[in-house]
Amino acid sequence: MNIAVFYAPERGEPDLRRLALPAGATVGQALQASGMLGAHPELTWIDILYGIDGQRVTLQRVLQDGDRIDLCRPLLVDPMTARRLRAAASKPRR
Secondary structure (H helix, E strand, C coil): CEEEEEECCCCCCCEEEEEECCCCCEHHHHHHHHCHHHHCHHHHCCCCEEEECCEEECCCCECCCCCEEEEECCCCCCHHHHHHHHHHHHCCCC
16 A cells, blocks of 8 residues: 655655555554654654644554655644734734
8 A cells, every 4th residue: 555654844845755555554664664763863852743634643543545644743832822923023013
């Protein structure tokens, strides 16, 4: 089955790797086979979340043909707080 693993580092180019894995492979096995951990050492010390189609998954989830695993870094700023900061910055000062 064909799987893709995607990671967008904080700096640098996004990394998309396509793999062919046997049926019954898990997210953890795909991550190991992709070589993503070796290419991006920060993945070993930050709290990465894994997602497929916008849904959070665990390393034990069994993959289906065509799945794309997204490796998600933790947010640096809450989205609502970031929006308030942008709005405050765009208001003209008196």
